[in-house]
Amino acid sequence: MYRIVQATDVGPGVRRFSVEAPHVARHYRAGQFVIVRVDPTGERIPLTVAAADTDTGLIALYVQGIGKTTRRLNMLESGDSLHDVAGPLGKPSEIEHYGTAVVVGGGVGTAIAYPVVKALVDAGNRVISIIGGRSRDFVILESELEATGAEVIVCTDDGSYGRPGFVTDTLADTLAGTPVDIVFAAGPVPMMKAVAAVTKPDGVRTIASLNPIMVDGTGMCGGCRVDVGGKTQFACVDGPEFDAHLVDFDLLARRNQAYHDFEQVRNAELEDPSCRVESSP
Amino acid sequence: MSAPLTKKERMKLDRIDMPERDAVERAGSFEEVNLGLTAKMAQLEAMRCLECKRPKCIDGCPVGIQIDEFIRLVAEGSVAEAAEVIQRDNLLPAICGRVCPQENQCEGTCVLAKKERPIAIGHLERYVADYVRTEGLHQVAEMPRPTGKAIAVIGSGPAGLACAGDLIQSGHAVTVFEALHEPGGVLVYGIPEFRLPKEIVQTEIAGLETLGVVFEMNAVVGRTHTLEELLAEFDAVFIGVGAGLPRFLGVPGENLIGVYSANEFLTRVNLMKAYLNDADTPVLDVTGKRIVVFGGGNTAMDAARTALRMGAADVRILYRRTEAEMPARREEVRHAREEGIAFDFLVSPTQLSGEDGLLRRVSLQRMELGEPDETGRRRPQPIEGATTEVEADLAVVAIGNGPNPLLLSTVPDLERTKWGTIAVDEATGRTSIPGVFAGGDIVTGGATVILAMGAGRRAAASVENWLDTGVWELPPSEEESVESA
Numbered sequence: 001m002y003r004i005v006q007a008t009d010v011g012p013g014v015r016r017f018s019v020e021a022p023h024v025a026r027h028y029r030a031g032q033f034v035i036v037r038v039d040p041t042g043e044r045i046p047l048t049v050a051a052a053d054t055d056t057g058l059i060a061l062y063v064q065g066i067g068k069t070t071r072r073l074n075m076l077e078s079g080d081s082l083h084d085v086a087g088p089l090g091k092p093s094e095i096e097h098y099g100t101a102v103v104v105g106g107g108v109g110t111a112i113a114y115p116v117v118k119a120l121v122d123a124g125n126r127v128i129s130i131i132g133g134r135s136r137d138f139v140i141l142e143s144e145l146e147a148t149g150a151e152v153i154v155c156t157d158d159g160s161y162g163r164p165g166f167v168t169d170t171l172a173d174t175l176a177g178t179p180v181d182i183v184f185a186a187g188p189v190p191m192m193k194a195v196a197a198v199t200k201p202d203g204v205r206t207i208a209s210l211n212p213i214m215v216d217g218t219g220m221c222g223g224c225r226v227d228v229g230g231k232t233q234f235a236c237v238d239g240p241e242f243d244a245h246l247v248d249f250d251l252l253a254r255r256n257q258a259y260h261d262f263e264q265v266r267n268a269e270l271e272d273p274s275c276r277v278e279s280s281p
Numbered sequence: 282m283s284a285p286l287t288k289k290e291r292m293k294l295d296r297i298d299m300p301e302r303d304a305v306e307r308a309g310s311f312e313e314v315n316l317g318l319t320a321k322m323a324q325l326e327a328m329r330c331l332e333c334k335r336p337k338c339i340d341g342c343p344v345g346i347q348i349d350e351f352i353r354l355v356a357e358g359s360v361a362e363a364a365e366v367i368q369r370d371n372l373l374p375a376i377c378g379r380v381c382p383q384e385n386q387c388e389g390t391c392v393l394a395k396k397e398r399p400i401a402i403g404h405l406e407r408y409v410a411d412y413v414r415t416e417g418l419h420q421v422a423e424m425p426r427p428t429g430k431a432i433a434v435i436g437s438g439p440a441g442l443a444c445a446g447d448l449i450q451s452g453h454a455v456t457v458f459e460a461l462h463e464p465g466g467v468l469v470y471g472i473p474e475f476r477l478p479k480e481i482v483q484t485e486i487a488g489l490e491t492l493g494v495v496f497e498m499n500a501v502v503g504r505t506h507t508l509e510e511l512l513a514e515f516d517a518v519f520i521g522v523g524a525g526l527p528r529f530l531g532v533p534g535e536n537l538i539g540v541y542s543a544n545e546f547l548t549r550v551n552l553m554k555a556y557l558n559d560a561d562t563p564v565l566d567v568t569g570k571r572i573v574v575f576g577g578g579n580t581a582m583d584a585a586r587t588a589l590r591m592g593a594a595d596v597r598i599l600y601r602r603t604e605a606e607m608p609a610r611r612e613e614v615r616h617a618r619e620e621g622i623a624f625d626f627l628v629s630p631t632q633l634s635g636e637d638g639l640l641r642r643v644s645l646q647r648m649e650l651g652e653p654d655e656t657g658r659r660r661p662q663p664i665e666g667a668t669t670e671v672e673a674d675l676a677v678v679a680i681g682n683g684p685n686p687l688l689l690s691t692v693p694d695l696e697r698t699k700w701g702t703i704a705v706d707e708a709t710g711r712t713s714i715p716g717v718f719a720g721g722d723i724v725t726g727g728a729t730v731i732l733a734m735g736a737g738r739r740a741a742a743s744v745e746n747w748l749d750t751g752v753w754e755l756p757p758s759e760e761e762s763v764e765s766a
Contacts, residue, residue, distance in 0.1 A: 221545035
C-alpha cells in the first residue's frame with residue numbers, strides 16, 4: 001500500500017496527490033510515469049510523475065477525473081492509500097544543453113511538462129514554458145513553473161486568464177520571434193498534433209509525451225503501441241516520448257477511444273451503483 | 282488389495298481417461314476443464330505401470346522426478362508418500378501436472394507410448410498434488426538453520442518460484458521481486474483459469490511465504506531497483522523475468538483496434554479479471570463476434586478458448602504450418618476442437634483491414650511446407666497467387682515473445698546471445714556477471730513451465746556452490762559432469 005500524505009484540489013476535477021513511494025522517488029527522472037491501481041479490483045493506469053523527493057520518498061501525481069478509475073482516485077483524501085504504485089517506468093526525457101527550449105503543456109499535461117522544464121533549466125537551457133487550459137481554473141502549476149526560472153506564458157482558450165487562445169498560437173508567435181532548438185509537448189492528443197504541425201515547417205525538433213492506454217506498463221502486453229514513422233513502438237518501454245513529427249496522432253486518438261463505451265457504463269455505475277449493468281459472462 | 286498383477290494382466294488394463302467438464306458446458310465457463318482422477322481411478326491407472334527396471338519415463342522428465350517410485354506408491358494407495366517423492370524434484374506438482382507437455386516428456390518416453398497408451402503420468406502427478414493440497418497434508422519441511430546469506434530473485438514466474446523454493450529450503454533469505462501487482466508471472470497473467478485455477482498458484486505461493494520467502498510486488502527491476510543495487514544488497518541474484526515482449530505480425534493494419542497480443546488479451550481477462558463483472562479493466566466485447574487467433578502454441582489455444590468463453594460466436598486458429606507442427610499440448614488442441622474452435626492450417630496473414638479504425642478483415646496467404654528449418658520442422662512457404670480472406674472483429678496474435686528490454690537495457694555488460702536472450706552456462710545458469718544467475722524464458726526464449734522450473738532449480742544449486750566456494754569459474758569436476766549430462 002502506498003499512503004497518500006496530501007491530497008489537494010488544484011482545478012476543476014483535477015487533484016494533486018503526494019504519495020509515499022520511496023523506491024520510485026529514488027530512481028525517478030523527468031519524463032517517467034508510474035502505473036497505479038486504486039484498489040484490488042481496479043485497473044492499472046499510467047500517471048505521469050510531476051515531482052519526486054528522494055529525501056521524503058514522496059512523489060507528486062496530478063489526476064484529472066475522467067474515467068471511473070481517475071474519478072475514484074480523486075475521491076481519495078490524505079491518509080488514504082493507493083493499492084499499487086509501480087515505477088518509475090518509461091525512458092526519461094533526453095535532457096541536455098540544447099540552447100533554447102520551449103515546453104508546451106496543455107491542461108493536466110502541464111504536470112508532465114513541469115519536471116521537463118525544471119530539468120531543462122537545470123541543464124542550463126533558456127526555457128520558455130507555454131501552458132494552457134480551457135479557462136483560468138484549469139491552469140495548473142503556474143507558480144511552480146515560475147519558480148524554476150523558466151519564462152512562463154499562460155494562455156486560456158476562453159481568454160479568462162493570460163493570453164487568449166490556444167497554446168499553439170502562442171507557440172507560433174514564439175517561434176516567429178526567437179530561434180528555438182527544441183520543443184517538448186505534453187497534453188491532449190489534438191494539442192500535441194497541433195504543436196507538431198506548427199513546428200514541422202521549420203523543422204524544429206519536437207518531442208511529444210504520448211499517453212496511450214496501458215495495462216502492465218513494462219512492455220509485456222503491447223497495448224500501448226503507437227506508430228512512429230511507420231514503425232510500431234511500445235510507448236511504455238520505447239517511450240513515452242517520441243519525435244512528434246513522426247507520430248501518427250490520429251491512430252493514437254482512435255486507440256485511446258477503444259474502451260469508450262465501457263468507460264461510460266462504469267462512469268454511470270460510479271454515479272449510481274444501483275444501475276450496475278450486467279455485461280458479458 | 283489382492284496379489285499384485287502380472288505384467289500381462291497390467292498390459293490388458295485400459296488407460297483411465299481424465300474426467301472432463303462437458304464440452305458445451307465448459308465453452309461458456311471459466312471453471313477448470315479437467316476434473317481430476319478419483320482415488321480409485323488413480324490407483325487403477327498407477328497399477329498399469331510395468332515397473333520397468335530402467336524406467337524410461339524419468340529420462341523424459343526435465344527435472345528427473347522419480348516417476349516409477351511415486352507411481353508405485355499411488356498404486357499402493359500411499360498418496361502422501363508419493364507426494365514426498367515428487368516434492369524432492371518438483372516443488373510445483375499441482376501446476377506441472379496440469380501444464381507440462383507430457384506427451385513430449387515422461388509420457389513420450391514411457392515404454393507403453395509405443396502402443397499409444399502411456400501411463401497418464403501427468404494426471405497422476407496432478408492427483409497426488411491435489412490430494413495433499415485438499416487434505417491439508419502439505420509438507421512443511423523442517424527449516425534449516427539460517428545461513429545468513431540473502432538472495433534476490435527477479436520475477437515470480439515458474440523459474441523464479443522454483444529457484445526461491447530451493448534456496449529458502451537451504452536456509453538462505455530469499456526476496457522475490459515482481460513487476461506486477463500479483464506474484465506468479467505467466468501462471469497468473471497468461472494461463473487461464475479453466476486450465477490452471479489461480480487458487481492453485483496462490484496455494485503454492487502461500488507455501489513459499491510460509492517457508493519465509495518474501496515477495497515484493499510492483500518492483501520493476503531495472504527501474505524500481507537497479508541490478509547493481511540488488512548486487513550490493515544481496516549475495517546473489519537470479520534473473521527469471523521471462524521473455525515478455527510480444528511479437529506482432531509486421532503486416533499493415535496490426536495497430537487497428539481489435540488486434541491484441543495474446544499477452545494483452547489474456548492479461549486483461551486473467552490477471553485483471555475482465556471476465557468478472559466487478560473488474561474495472563475492460564476487454565473488447567467479443568459477444569457474438571468473429572475471432573481469429575494467429576499461432577499454434579498453448580498460448581494460441583488459451584486465447585482462442587478464452588475468446589469462446591467470453592461469448593465469441595466464431596473462433597478460428599490460423600496457423601502457418603500444419604497440425605503436426607503445432608507446438609501446443611495435444612490435450613489443449615483436442616479440448617479446443619471439442620469446444621468448437623475451428624482450425625485453418627497453412628495460412629499466413631498479409632494484411633489486416635478495418636473500418637473506422639476497427640478490425641474487420643484479415644487477408645491470408647496460403648502456404649505449403651518446404652524443407653525443414655533449423656528447428657527440424659518443415660518451413661512454410663507461400664503458394665504463389667493463393668490468397669484468401671476471412672472476416673474478423675478481433676485478432677489475437679500468439680506468435681511468441683522476444684526478450685523484454687526493460688531490465689536488459691540497463692545492464693549493458695550482461696552478455697547476450699544473438700537472439701537477445703541472456704547468455705548463460707546451461708548447467709549452472711551463470712551469466713557473464715559474477716553473482717548473477719539467469720534461467721527460464723529470458724535465457725531460452727519462449728519455452729515451457731517445467732523447463733523454466735528446471736532452470737530455476739539448477740541455478741539454485743549453482744548459487745549454493747557459488748556461496749560455498751566463491752568461485753565463479755566452473756570447477757573441472759562440474760564441467761565433466763556437464764559433458765556427460
